[in-house]
Amino acid sequence: MNVAPPPLLAVEDLRVSFATPTGPFHAVRGVSFTLGRERLGIVGESGSGKSLTGRAIMRLLPASAQLSARRLSFDGIDLLSASTKTLRGLRGARISLVMQDPKYSLNPVMTVGEQIAEAARIHGGVSKIEARLRALAMLEAVRIRDPERVFRLFPHEVSGGMGQRIMIAMMLVPEPDVLIADEPTSALDVTVQLQVLAILDDLVRQRGMGLLFISHDLELVASFCDRVLVMYAGRVMEELSARDLASARHPYTRGLLNSLPRLGDERAELPTLSRDPAWLEER
Amino acid sequence: MISVRDLAITFGSGPGAVHAVRGVSFDVADGESFGLVGESGSGKSTVLRALAGLNRLWTGSATLGETSARVQQPRLVQMVFQDPYASLHPRHTVDRALSEPLEIHRIGDANERVERALADVGLGPAFRFRYPNQLSGGQRQRVAIARALMLEPRVLLLDEPTSALDVSVQAEILNLLRRLRVERRLTMILVSHNLAVVAHMCDRLAVMNRGLVVEEMDVATLRRAEPREAYTRQLLTASKGYDREVASGIVTFD
Numbered sequence: 001m002n003v004a005p006p007p008l009l010a011v012e013d014l015r016v017s018f019a020t021p022t023g024p025f026h027a028v029r030g031v032s033f034t035l036g037r038e039r040l041g042i043v044g045e046s047g048s049g050k051s052l053t054g055r056a057i058m059r060l061l062p063a064s065a066q067l068s069a070r071r072l073s074f075d076g077i078d079l080l081s082a083s084t085k086t087l088r089g090l091r092g093a094r095i096s097l098v099m100q101d102p103k104y105s106l107n108p109v110m111t112v113g114e115q116i117a118e119a120a121r122i123h124g125g126v127s128k129i130e131a132r133l134r135a136l137a138m139l140e141a142v143r144i145r146d147p148e149r150v151f152r153l154f155p156h157e158v159s160g161g162m163g164q165r166i167m168i169a170m171m172l173v174p175e176p177d178v179l180i181a182d183e184p185t186s187a188l189d190v191t192v193q194l195q196v197l198a199i200l201d202d203l204v205r206q207r208g209m210g211l212l213f214i215s216h217d218l219e220l221v222a223s224f225c226d227r228v229l230v231m232y233a234g235r236v237m238e239e240l241s242a243r244d245l246a247s248a249r250h251p252y253t254r255g256l257l258n259s260l261p262r263l264g265d266e267r268a269e270l271p272t273l274s275r276d277p278a279w280l281e282e283r
Numbered sequence: 284m285i286s287v288r289d290l291a292i293t294f295g296s297g298p299g300a301v302h303a304v305r306g307v308s309f310d311v312a313d314g315e316s317f318g319l320v321g322e323s324g325s326g327k328s329t330v331l332r333a334l335a336g337l338n339r340l341w342t343g344s345a346t347l348g349e350t351s352a353r354v355q356q357p358r359l360v361q362m363v364f365q366d367p368y369a370s371l372h373p374r375h376t377v378d379r380a381l382s383e384p385l386e387i388h389r390i391g392d393a394n395e396r397v398e399r400a401l402a403d404v405g406l407g408p409a410f411r412f413r414y415p416n417q418l419s420g421g422q423r424q425r426v427a428i429a430r431a432l433m434l435e436p437r438v439l440l441l442d443e444p445t446s447a448l449d450v451s452v453q454a455e456i457l458n459l460l461r462r463l464r465v466e467r468r469l470t471m472i473l474v475s476h477n478l479a480v481v482a483h484m485c486d487r488l489a490v491m492n493r494g495l496v497v498e499e500m501d502v503a504t505l506r507r508a509e510p511r512e513a514y515t516r517q518l519l520t521a522s523k524g525y526d527r528e529v530a531s532g533i534v535t536f537d
């Protein structure tokens with residue numbers, strides 16, 4: 001008998017809200033999905049709750065956020081009831097988050113190389129020398145030219161695309177089981193982007209890592225991921241196989257696709273979304 | 284409007300020096316929109332920062348209008364930064380971010396101007412008294428664009444202005460920028476990794492690699508996918524989406 005392997009991540013009815021002077025603001029409203037050893041994309045317009053969904057899984061929401069879920073588990077561990085200590089042991093080591101804002105999440109007074117080496121040391125239990133070597137190897141893997149030089153730079157001395165790759169290197173060096181990557185390649189030129197995605201792809205195929213890939217680049221997600229969740233106003237509007245994304249029929253998804261400029265056509269005015277109030281309703 | 288000749292920018296000195304820009308030349312006419320594309324770390328942001336007067340340690344020449352780019356001219360030129368997180372002060376509300384340039388330059392009717400600027404970038408009045416950490420990535424970038432427009436500059440330097448935005452907001456911002464460009468006769472330099480965005484927004488573009496301009500072309504040539512250089516052809520292939528084979532075949536150009 002074939003038993004399907006349990007998912008790495010199971011999320012059921014995830015909700016995140018904030019108290020505001022005019023009452024609670026529901027930023028994530030009942031999101032459910034599972035993640036196996038695959039590439040799952042999350043797309044959707046700005047403010048639809050993609051980043052908060054990723055941060056909720058890491059239990060890294062701002063203190064002002066209210067979190068609830070029927071289920072939120074990683075590899076059988078209940079993340080809702082897990083102790084701070086358990087969570088700290090998981091974060092970075094077994095589940096990693098590449099944040100949307102690389103410079104925000106790097107320590108400004110420490111060289112980028114030391115930060116990656118520290119990640120290797122804390123989570124990989126290796127010596128200082130070994131950690132340095134791993135950090136250099138990882139910088140090279142994410143196609144940083146001249147890793148020795150970049151190792152010694154401070155965050156403000158690296159370009160936007162280098163900062164993103166440094167974050168990715170830092171998150172991959174402990175070899176996590178799940179990587180949540182929030183717009184990980186938005187600052188990369190297209191060739192480096194492809195090379196970095198190939199690294200993630202290989203980790204999924206060869207090591208069985210689970211990848212949650214948050215992006216607003218629909219064409220990239222369509223070509224890179226296995227499945228896609230399309231989010232709107234804190235909800236999953238539809239779930240599709242990535243190869244069907246281009247032919248999606250939901251008017252919201254179609255609207256997103258139509259608003260893309262394309263090399264092949266010369267529209268002066270790009271169509272923007274007209275939002276249907278019915279999309280807001282919870283089913 | 285903009286003229287750059289043999290611009291060279293080096294960080295540090297001695298054996299550890301980084302030659303970020305190694306002799307770049309281009310011209311942008313009044314009212315023209317010019318794209319800068321190319322590899323990450325090739326010096327695009329460094330060129331823009333020099334033009335905005337934020338870095339004066341360069342050689343060669345760079346002028347805006349009749350004046351050297353070494354002189355800061357905030358009412359002539361404004362820049363929108365690549366990183367919307369770093370460019371907004373975390374403890375200043377949106378209102379303060381937008382009204383501050385008006386105060387500094389003693390420009391009146393701040394109230395209406397702030398309201399109009401928010402509306403122009405598609406943010407409702409509810410956003411006016413929020414702090415950056417209460418905004419999504421895309422909302423922050425819209426505030427950054429609104430702020431750059433407060434002083435009604437004639438030149439706008441845009442560093443990846445839509446890479447943090449979702450596609451619908453990107454369409455709104457690109458439509459807005461195209462409209463402003465016509466209405467205010469704006470001259471623009473746009474840095475973007477997205478070749479379709481550059482094609483949509485620009486008349487001409489320069490392709491950079493390792494601190495040099497590899498080639499300059501008009502947008503029609505880009506649309507026909509007929510660049511001269513192998514480096515640019517690889518860029519075009521890679522922009523067609525993810526393909527493991529293509530990824531393995533990428534070569535480094537020096």
Ligand SMILES: Nc1ncnc2c1ncn2[C@@H]1O[C@H](COP(=O)(O)OP(=O)(O)OP(=O)(O)O)[C@@H](O)[C@H]1O
Pocket residue numbers: 018025027044045046047048049050051052053062064100216416417418419420421422447448449
């Ligand atoms: N600390 C906070 N306080 C109040 N509202 C917040 C806070 N953080 C996020 N929000 C709101 O929650 C909503 C979802 O935010 P989130 O960052 O998840 O969006 P997103 O889908 O990642 O958008 P983007 O594509 O722009 O990054 C947004 O409307 C945002 O303004």
Ligand SMILES: Nc1ncnc2c1ncn2[C@@H]1O[C@H](COP(=O)(O)OP(=O)(O)OP(=O)(O)O)[C@@H](O)[C@H]1O
Pocket residue numbers: 156157158159160161162187188189294295301303321322323324325326327328329330365
């Ligand atoms: N303050 C600095 N100190 C030292 N080196 C720097 C500094 N700023 C930039 N550099 C270096 O200059 C080079 C060009 O950086 P720049 O930010 O201009 O690249 P870019 O083309 O904008 O790349 P991206 O597309 O990744 O944003 C990089 O090698 C970077 O490390």
Ligand SMILES: [Mg+2]
Pocket residue numbers: 050051052100182419420
């Ligand atoms: Mg986000």
Ligand SMILES: [Mg+2]
Pocket residue numbers: 159160161327328329365442
């Ligand atoms: Mg840059």
